[in-house]
Amino acid sequence: MTYDYDRLLRSLKGRGFLPQLLRTGAEAREAALTIIGGRSVGFGGSATVQQLGLYEALSARGNEVFWHWKEPPQKRIETERRAMQAEAFLTSSNAVLMDGRLVNIDGTGNRVAALLFGPPLAVVVLGRNKIVDGTVEDALARIRRECCPGNARRLGLDTPCARTGRCADCRTRARMCNAVTVHEYPTRVVEAFHVLLVDEPLGL
Template sequence: MSHKKQAYENLATSIIEKFNLRGIDGYYADSAEDALEMVQRFFPPGCSISWGGSETLNEIGLIDVLRDSDSDFVLYDRMAVPVEEREALYSKIVGCDYFLMSSNAITLDGQLINIDGMGNRIACLITGPKNVIIVAGMNKIVTNVEEGINRTHNFAAPPNTVRLGKDTPCADHGRCGNCLSEDCICCNTVITRKSRVPGRIKVILVGEELGF
C-alpha cells in the first residue's frame, strides 16, 4: 500500500468515527472497483433505486451497471423519461428504497455539505427515500463547513456547469462569480450535521480522487 493510500485509510477511519456520532453509517473502500461492489451489496432483490446527478457515480461505473442489470430492481431513472414526465417520476423517487448520490464536500468532523440548483438531490438527502448511499472520493474531504462551501463554489461548480452546458460566470472563467443567473446551480445549500434516523445515510469513502 502506498503512503498516500495509507493516509487516506487512516483519515477515513477517523471520519467514520465522527459519522457514528452523527447517526451516519460510514464505510471505506480502497478503490473505485471496491466501492462499486460495496454499494451493490446493499440492494435486496426487488428494491427500488434512484440517484442524483453525480460524476462520482458515473466514474465508478455504478449507473451503467444499474441500467444494464438483469436483476429485478425497480429503477427510477430521470434521464430515461421525457422531460415532461420527470415531475411525475419524482414523486416515485422520493419514496424509493435507495437513493444514490455523492457529496460536494465532507468535513473532518463528519458533516456533509451539498449545494444544488433545483434541489431535488438534497431534498432526497434530507427526507423521503428510506436509505441514502453517498459515495465520495477522499478529494472531497475539507477542514470545515466554510472550506466545503468554498470548495463547492470554486472547484466543483465550474466543471459541473461546463458538463451541463450552463451559461454561468463559473463556466466561463473557472471560478465562482457569486452569480444569480438563470442557470445558477448553487441555489440551495444544505449542511447535514446529523441523521435523525440512525443509519439512514450511509457514506462510502473511497481511497481515490473521484468526481468534481
C-alpha cells in the first residue's frame, strides 16, 4: 500500500498540528527526544511508545517521567493525574484520517484528557498502520477491529473482544471503549501539538 504523505502533512498543518515524516521508528524516537528536551513528561498508554523505548531513553537521560504502566496498581491513578500536570505529554493515537483529524478510543480517559486539557506540549507518534483514508466511522471501525481486541488481550482484560477478537459493544466494567475523541484542531491549552508520522507499522 502506498501513502500520500504530502497530502496528510498538508492536512495536519492546515489543522494547526506540527507534523513531521520520519522513515523509521529510530528516527521518530530521536525526534521525540529532541522535541521534549529536558521537560518532565507524562505518558499515555501506548504500545507504539513502548515499542520505541522512549520511557527508558527519557529516564536514562534524567527527565522526570510519569507512566502508569510502570507503576503498581495502587499508584496508577495518581500517576495518571501527575502525567496530566507534566510539561509534556507523549503518546500515540489510534488513527489519523487523511483530512488531518486524530481519532482515539479510551477506557480510563487519561490519554484523551491529557491531549485535550493537559500539558502545553503534546507529542503523538503514529506508524503508517494508523492512517485511514476514509471517515471517522471508518477510523472507529479500524480501532474496534484491530486496536481494542489486541490491547484488551495485552492488558489481560475480561472482555468479549479479548476472547473472540471481535468487538461486541459490551456492557462490562472492563470495557475499554468508554470515550471517543476526534481532534479537529489542537485545543487552546495545548500550545504545540507535534505529530510524528513514521513510515513503518508501529503499535496496534
